[in-house]
Amino acid sequence: MNIKNCPKCGKIFSPVGGSLICKDCIRAEEQEFERVRDYLRENRGADINIVSEETGVSTKKILKYLRDGRLEITDGMGDFLKCEKCGVSIRSGQYCRSCAEKVSKNLSSVLIPENRDEAPPKAKMHIKKR
Ligand SMILES: [Zn+2]
């Protein structure tokens, strides 16, 4: 059996589905995320620094949620999240829409969403025309 030391708490665990940290730490992270999400639900447009203060979750982590597309910037939060290619301000993810399209054309294999359950096996990537 594949066994690892959790880099966060040092506990020994067996990684499932390529997870890097143990279940307890995943749950703790999940709870942090939910705190931020719930806070934002009740305080739309709260400044990221205030969100961080109120939830005890670091701004770095909140930014990561945004980069991962798990959270979206609401109106009034400011435009601190920028497209990594062209620098235009975005609400969520890494790239603005047009860069994301370009990137996904070039790097489709890299950008397949991590959502393993939903990705049908061997499906060909195609871009829908709108
Ligand atoms: Zn752990």
Ligand SMILES: [Zn+2]
């Ligand atoms: Zn861009």
